[in-house]
Amino acid sequence: MTPTVVLQFAVATALPVIATVVLYLIEKRTSFTKINYWVRQLIIGVVFGLIAVAGTEFGIDVNGATMNVRDAAPISAGLLFGGPAGVIAGVIGGVERWFSVLWGRGEFTRLGCSIATMAVGVFAALLRKYMFDDKKPSWLLALAIGTVSEVLHLTLIFITNIDQAELAINVVRACTFPMVLCNGLSVMLAVLCVTLLSGEPIRKKRDQREISQTVQTGMFAAVLIAFVATMAFTYALQVSLCRNQTRALLEVNIEDVKNDVKETSDRGMLAKARSVAERVGSVENAKSLSLFALTQDLEVSEINVVDEHGIIVASSYGEFVGFDMASGAQSAEFLVLLDGSTTEYVQSYQPMAYNENLWRKYAAVEVEGGFVQVGFNASELQTQIAADMPNITQNRHVGETGSMLICNANGYVLSAREGQNGVSLADTGIDMVVNTSDPGTLFTGTFMDAPVYGLYQEAEGYRIIAILPQKEANFARNAAVLVSAYMEILVFAALFAVIYFLIKKLVVDNIHRVNSSLAKITAGDLNASVDVRDNQEFSSLSDDINQTVGALRRAIDEAAARLDAELVYARTIQRSALPMVFPPFPSHTDFSIYASMDAAKEVGGDFYDFYLLDDDHLAFLIADVSGKGIPASLFMMKAKTLLKSLTESGLQPNEVFTRGNNQLCEGNEAEMFVTAWLGVLDLRTGHVQFANAGHNPPAVAHEGEDYELRMARPNLVLAGMEGIRYTARELDLQPGDTLFVYTDGVTEATNANDELFGEDRLLASLNAYKNEDVESICKKVHKDVDAFVGEAPQFDDITVLAIRYVGRNDHGTEG
Amino acid sequence: MDISSTRVDDNLVVSVSGRLNTSTAPELDNELESLIAETEHLVIDFADLAYISSAGLRVVLSTQKAMNRKGGTLVIRNVKPEIMEVFEMTGFVDFLTIE
Numbered sequence: 064m065t066p067t068v069v070l071q072f073a074v075a076t077a078l079p080v081i082a083t084v085v086l087y088l089i090e091k092r093t094s095f096t097k098i099n100y101w102v103r104q105l106i107i108g109v110v111f112g113l114i115a116v117a118g119t120e121f122g123i124d125v126n127g128a129t130m131n132v133r134d135a136a137p138i139s140a141g142l143l144f145g146g147p148a149g150v151i152a153g154v155i156g157g158v159e160r161w162f163s164v165l166w167g168r169g170e171f172t173r174l175g176c177s178i179a180t181m182a183v184g185v186f187a188a189l190l191r192k193y194m195f196d197d198k199k200p201s202w203l204l205a206l207a208i209g210t211v212s213e214v215l216h217l218t219l220i221f222i223t224n225i226d227q228a229e230l231a232i233n234v235v236r237a238c239t240f241p242m243v244l245c246n247g248l249s250v251m252l253a254v255l256c257v258t259l260l261s262g263e264p265i266r267k268k269r270d271q272r273e274i275s276q277t278v279q280t281g282m283f284a285a286v287l288i289a290f291v292a293t294m295a296f297t298y299a300l301q302v303s304l305c306r307n308q309t310r311a312l313l314e315v316n317i318e319d320v321k322n323d324v325k326e327t328s329d330r331g332m333l334a335k336a337r338s339v340a341e342r343v344g345s346v347e348n349a350k351s352l353s354l355f356a357l358t359q360d361l362e363v364s365e366i367n368v369v370d371e372h373g374i375i376v377a378s379s380y381g382e383f384v385g386f387d388m389a390s391g392a393q394s395a396e397f398l399v400l401l402d403g404s405t406t407e408y409v410q411s412y413q414p415m416a417y418n419e420n421l422w423r424k425y426a427a428v429e430v431e432g433g434f435v436q437v438g439f440n441a442s443e444l445q446t447q448i449a450a451d452m453p454n455i456t457q458n459r460h461v462g463e464t465g466s467m468l469i470c471n472a473n474g475y476v477l478s479a480r481e482g483q484n485g486v487s488l489a490d491t492g493i494d495m496v497v498n499t500s501d502p503g504t505l506f507t508g509t510f511m512d513a514p515v516y517g518l519y520q521e522a523e524g525y526r527i528i529a530i531l532p533q534k535e536a537n538f539a540r541n542a543a544v545l546v547s548a549y550m551e552i553l554v555f556a557a558l559f560a561v562i563y564f565l566i567k568k569l570v571v572d573n574i575h576r577v578n579s580s581l582a583k584i585t586a587g588d589l590n591a592s593v594d595v596r597d598n599q600e601f602s603s604l605s606d607d608i609n610q611t612v613g614a615l616r617r618a619i620d621e622a623a624a625r626l627d628a629e630l631v632y633a634r635t636i637q638r639s640a641l642p643m644v645f646p647p648f649p650s651h652t653d654f655s656i657y658a659s660m661d662a663a664k665e666v667g668g669d670f671y672d673f674y675l676l677d678d679d680h681l682a683f684l685i686a687d688v689s690g691k692g693i694p695a696s697l698f699m700m701k702a703k704t705l706l707k708s709l710t711e712s713g714l715q716p717n718e719v720f721t722r723g724n725n726q727l728c729e730g731n732e733a734e735m736f737v738t739a740w741l742g743v744l745d746l747r748t749g750h751v752q753f754a755n756a757g758h759n760p761p762a763v764a765h766e767g768e769d770y771e772l773r774m775a776r777p778n779l780v781l782a783g784m785e786g787i788r789y790t791a792r793e794l795d796l797q798p799g800d801t802l803f804v805y806t807d808g809v810t811e812a813t814n815a816n817d818e819l820f821g822e823d824r825l826l827a828s829l830n831a832y833k834n835e836d837v838e839s840i841c842k843k844v845h846k847d848v849d850a851f852v853g854e855a856p857q858f859d860d861i862t863v864l865a866i867r868y869v870g871r872n873d874h875g876t877e878g
Numbered sequence: 879m880d881i882s883s884t885r886v887d888d889n890l891v892v893s894v895s896g897r898l899n900t901s902t903a904p905e906l907d908n909e910l911e912s913l914i915a916e917t918e919h920l921v922i923d924f925a926d927l928a929y930i931s932s933a934g935l936r937v938v939l940s941t942q943k944a945m946n947r948k949g950g951t952l953v954i955r956n957v958k959p960e961i962m963e964v965f966e967m968t969g970f971v972d973f974l975t976i977e
Contacts, residue, residue, distance in 0.1 A: 085940070689932040691900070736942045738932075738968060757968035783939055787972075808884035859898065859931075 068123055071702040072241060073130035075121045076249045078114045078205075079139045086144065087260055088108065101147065108151025111140035113114045115156025115180060119163050125175040126495030130238045133160065133234070134183045134212050135249035141187025141868050142208065142250070143199055143257055149191070170232060175220035182219070183212040194563060201266065209250035213243040218549050221416070232542045237543070251633035264504070275563065275571045282562060297547050302866035305540040306516075310505045313518035316461045318830045320529075321522040321835050323455045324448075324469065327411040328424065328523045336407070336426035339366055346377075347372050347433030354379040363440030364423065368430075370456060373398050376433070383417070391416025397427050400434040412444065412523045420845015424523070439703045445471060453484055465515075465531035472524055483511075493517060497528060507533070531740075536682045544654040573601045579609070589616040602674040630665035637696050640703065642673060645838060653746050653871050654681060657837040658864035659845065662809075667860035668695030669806045670703050685864050686739035687806040698735045702727060702781065706741065716741040716754035720781060720789035724756070726748060727782035736780040738761075740804050749796035751866045754789045756781045760809055762829055766799025768831040772822060780801040805841065808859035812848045815855045819846055881909050890917035895926030898934035901974075907937045914941065918950040925956035930964055941972060953977055 086107060095103065098443045111635040114136040122131030131155050141149020157180035164173050190208065191197060200208065218237045224231040258265055301830045327453050339361055343349045349368035358366055368377040373388040388394040393416040399405055412424040415438070426442050427436040439447070456467040466480035474488045488494040493515070496508035504522050509515065509531050519528040583591035589612055593605040638660075645657055658671040668688035676682055682704060688695040705726055709719040719741060729736070740761065742753035757780035764770040778789045796802060805825070812820040828847040832840045841863045848861060879896035887945045890913055894906060914920065920941070924930075931940075938954070945952040957965065965971045 685933065688934045734936060734943070736932075736936065736939060755969075757970070759967060776967045777973050779965060780935075780939075783969075784943070784973055811931070 067239060069466070071121050072132060072245050075118050075851070076135070076152050076245045076252075078117060079111065079132075079135040080252045080256060081251050082110055082114055082136070083139050083143055084256050084260065087257050090144075091260075094296075103677045104145050104147035105151060107140055107144045107148040110153065111144075112155025112159075113147065115152055119156070119168060119176075122168065130242060130261065131176075131243040132225060132242070133180055134216055135209060135246045135253070137180060137184035137251050138187045138209060138212055138246075139253040141184055142195075142288070143253060144206065145197075146188030146191055149184040149187040150181075153187075156184070156685045157181035161330065171224065171230070172220045175223040176216070177569070179212075179216035179219045179224075182215065183458045185199055189559075191699075194560065194567070199254055199257060201279070202251050203259065203283065205254035206247050207283065207556075208253040209247035210243050211552060212248045214249075214549050214552045214556075217242065218553065221549070223574075228542075229538070232538075232545060235549075236541065236545060250733060250752055273571065274574070275567050276683070278566050279563060282559055282607075285843040286559055290551055290555055293551060294544070294548055298544050299518065301540040301543050305537060306505060307707075308539075309536045310515045310518060312462060312465075313531060314469055315502075316459070316465075316529045316622055317518060317527050320455060320459065320467050320469065320527045321520060324452075324522050324525055324527065325411060326466070327451045327455065327654040328412070328444055331451070332424055332426040332437070332439060332444065333409050334427070335361070335363065335439070335447060336409075336428045336435065339363065339437045340428040340430050341434040343368060343430060345430050347434070349377040349430075352377070362443060364440045364443060365436075367438070368433065369397070369427075369436060370433040373401060373402060397425070397436060400427055400429050412441065416641070417433070417667040418864045422524075427676050429761060433505055441472065447586075449477070454478075456480060461529050461531050463596065464535050465529065468528040468530065470526050470528065477525070482590065489603055489649055493528070493530070497526065504573050531620050546791065551684060551831035564733040569598065570592070571641060573597055577604065577608070578603070582774075584608075584612055588625050589619070608648060633693065634662070634665045634686070634763060637662075640700060647673070648675065651675075651705070651746070651868050654744070654866060655837050655869065656683065656864070656866045657841045658685075658862070659841055660860060660862040661845065662691075662860045664692050664698040666693060666863075667691060668699055669860035669862035670863055671697050671706060671864045673864075673866075674707065676711060676743065677714070681746060681866075683743045683804075683866060684741045685741060685804040685862060686737050686781075687758070687808070687860070687862070688737045689735050691860065694733060695735065698733070698737070702737050703740075706739070711743065715791055716743055716761045720754045720756050720778070721787065724781045724783075724787055724789070728785040731782050737784045738807075742802075744796070744866070744868065746868075747871060748799070749870060751789045751794050751796060751802070753794070754778070754791050755792065755799075756789065757783070759805060759810060762803040762805075762826060763794065763796070764801050764803075764829065764833055765797060766801075767833065770801075770803065770826050770833070772826070797869040798868060800841070801833070801837070801865060801867045803844075803863070803865045805844075805861065805864070806862040808857075808861035809844070809848055809863065812852050813855060813858065818853050824851065837867050840865045879905065881906060883909075883913060884929060885917075886916075886921075888908065889919045890952075891921040891923055893923040893942050894896065894918065895928075896935070897929040899931040900933040903931070903933035903937050906934070907940070910937065910941050911944075914944050914948070914950075918948075919953075920945060920950065921953045921955055922956045924958065924961055927961055930961055933969060935964070935970065938970065938974070951975070 098298055115133045118131045118133035118136060137149050137156055138155035140152040157177040160168070161173060161177040164170050180534070183853050203568050217238060221235050223232045284747060316712055339357065340623050342357060343352060346368055354377055355364045358364065359528065365374050367377045367383055368390055370376045375383050375386045378384050388397055393413065396410060397408055400408055406429040407427070409426040410424060412597065414420060415421050415423045423438040423440065425436055425438050427434045452469060456469055457480065459467050460480055461467060468483070470476045471480040474494060476483045476486050476488060476491070478484060479712050483491060488497065491510055492512065493508040493510045494853060496506045496517065497519055500506040503518065505515050507514065508517055514533040515530045515531060515537050517528055517530045519526050571594045572787055577593050580591055580593040595605050595609045646655065656673055660667065662669070668691050669686070671685045673681060673683035686702060688699045688702065706719060706723050714722065722741070738757040740753065740755050740758040742751045743752050755775065755777035757777050759796040760772045760774050762772050763769040773794060777785050810820055810825060825844070828844045830844050835843065844863055845861060879894065879898060879902035881892065881894055881947050883890060883892045891914060892910065896902070898906060940943065942952050952975065957976055965976065
């Protein structure tokens with residue numbers, strides 16, 4: 064690959080990623096999403112369709128195929144922006160690819176590419192809808208989807224050109240790496256960019272991962288391992304098969320050539336032997352001849368004349384005379400000439416019986432009285448048949464492109480398919496491997512600059528070499544590996560999708576349904592039920608949840624009923640602690656008093672109290688414990704009892720508070736406090752001694768006049784802080800005067816508009832009823848507060864106490 | 879009710895806005911409880927406080943007590959007249975430091 068090609072591919076890979084980022088930002092940051100969904104999908108589809116077209120036009124031609132990064136665009140559109148966009152982009156890319164042949168794009172892959180680009184758009188759309196529920200996949204799955212899509216694409220190219228399988232395999236092989244890599248990367252980067260832009264973590268924390276994602280990851284790893292393992296096995300198997308086939312092919316050819324060489328040499332040697340036999344004539348005649356001179360004359364190494372008993376009677380080598388041919392395995396073979404079954408016999412070039420280190424080829428011809436055996440050394444033999452050698456391998460080929468070589472002991476090629484005759488073996492490039500490997504073993508080497516497999520044997524002093532270019536030898540292996548890899552990827556991907564889909568449908572979707580029902584229940588709707596009945600497990604889970612919720616509902620109802628009963632009890636106790644009978648002192652006509660407490664909950668924190676200390680002194684108290692409910696009411700009971708006993712012991716109101724405060728501060732771990740207003744009225748004079756612990760000021764009115772608040776700086780609330788000294792205060796009531804005390808439940812009563820009832824409204828109410836008796840005053844003020852609050856809930860206890868001083872001057876002293 | 883806190887020099891300033899009533903007081907209570915541990919000088923800013931109920935007073939009271947226990951200081955700042963009225967009526971003005 065040249066740098067230009069790499070750049071071309073990089074640009075084509077980056078385009079879908081850039082488009083994804085831009086469109087994503089447009090969707091996020093502008094009002095683009097307000098446009099009709101289908102219009103939006105059309106726009107996105109066209110944009111990605113044009114990028115697919117650019118992918119085709121940026122493509123590179125390989126053997127009539129256009130290698131390209133076209134599919135990433137429709138996949139990204141379908142996965143990240145919506146099914147329709149993916150389909151539209153795929154159709155645009157596919158149709159343009161079909162017509163792009165008109166302006167020079169590859170013809171060979173036209174059909175496969177067009178179909179594939181449309182198919183991957185649909186593929187991505189289906190995945191988005193059924194596998195990812197309209198959410199984006201993880202980047203790892205995106206990589207897998209890009210990869211599988213390209214495998215599908217290349218498989219389609221293969222299928223549509225099955226009649227030219229060899230070319231198709233070559234095209235697919237050439238395209239596999241760049242196309243799968245670039246498309247896979249492109250889709251992965253697009254998903255990664257969107258994930259980063261949306262601020263999601265690339266790898267989610269364990270508790271945020273969905274089951275389906277964990278299953279995806281696990282299955283992905285398993286599938287990958289299975290794929291790698293089976294591919295390694297397939298590859299090893301194919302390599303071994305390929306070697307064995309190659310060796311068998313080479314061996315058969317070598318055997319053929321070996322036979323040819325042997326035949327040629329046998330023919331040549333027998334002819335020579337016949338001419339020697341003619342010169343010798345007969346066994347008898349031979350005894351008188353100089354056989355050594357004859358070897359010189361006829362250019363042979365050795366002549367032996369054997370009699371009818373198989374004994375050498377004459378030889379060009381003196382010491383051979385008397386040798387019994389039957390004594391050696393090699394020489395004994397020639398005895399067939401004596402039993403009349405044949406008249407000629409030739410042996411292959413081999414070590415002689417007499418001396419194992421000496422190699423000879425023997426041919427023998429029958430003569431009268433025995434036979435003549437002629438021996439040749441290698442060079443004599445080769446000279447004899449040299450003229451015939453080139454013809455042996457000239458028209459021979461191994462497989463389609465392989466060839467045979469015959470070379471002599473000096474390393475020169477005597478016979479070859481393509482005119483390497485006379486060339487030194489070293490110049491062809493395979494001399495080294497031939498010289499270093501053993502005969503009959505398969506070797507790899509380089510012949511005429513092409514990598515080849517080779518095998519050689521030796522025959523008649525020649526080396527016979529068979530050569531098959533690796534390209535041809537490995538073709539079947541590569542095709543098998545490639546096709547099985549593709550099929551495995553597609554099968555595993557289909558399996559992956561089916562398992563994922565089943566898990567999602569059988570488990571994940573049901574869990575979501577259970578969860579949404581549970582969400583209703585946890586939001587407080589205990590009457591909601593879970594009803595997922597797709598399979599036995601979820602049916603029983605639903606039943607269990609429903610039973611649990613039912614039991615819970617019953618338990619809560621029972622607890623609530625119990626609590627209600629206890630609160631009603633508590634309310635009765637609290638109410639009975641407050642004086643409730645009016646008039647409380649019927650014999651006392653010198654004053655009238657009325658009070659009421661209306662708790663916001665069943666039990667409250669407000670309280671009032673009044674009691675005669677003696678015939679002339681009436682103590683009255685109103686107080687408000689911070690907080691409400693059971694804790695406040697318990698604190699209230701404590702405070703009430705304490706204040707009453709201190710008051711009855713004869714202390715002044717301020718002293719009661721000073722002492723009471725210290726006692727209430729002890730062990731006040733809940734940090735509650737009480738505001739209180741305590742007065743002691745001298746019934747003889749109308750003089751009131753009082754103390755105020757953080758309580759609202761009283762309202763006082765002369766007979767027939769308006770009320771006014773008696774503002775006097777209060778001291779701190781009771782139980783707030785130890786050691787406070789409360790100030791003694793006083794006021795005087797004239798006969799007919801009314802004093803009204805209340806808690807902040809009155810002034811801070813709030814209506815639906817968040818307005819407070821306030822002091823002004825209180826005074827207005829009081830003034831409206833100034834001529835009424837104390838009971839009416841209290842009841843009517845309360846009614847006004849209720850009317851003001853309206854539908855808004857009552858937050859605080861509402862407590863009022865009114866006292867009207869009548870005095871004794873007009874009516875005489877009681878009792 | 880909204881609570882925010884900032885550190886100014888040695889002081890930890892806690893601003894409380896909205897209504898401090900029975901339903902919001904526990905949140906302020908929790909917040910202050912953790913902040914008390916972090917500072918010697920706590921300032922509560924009531925500039926945007928619209929209403930305080932007795933539950934709110936209780937939080938102020940317990941915060942003051944907690945600061946007293948650890949020997950720190952509590953300053954209440956920017957108290958509106960309506961809120962001031964409540965502090966006066968309940969006698970809180972006597973023991974709170976209000977600026």
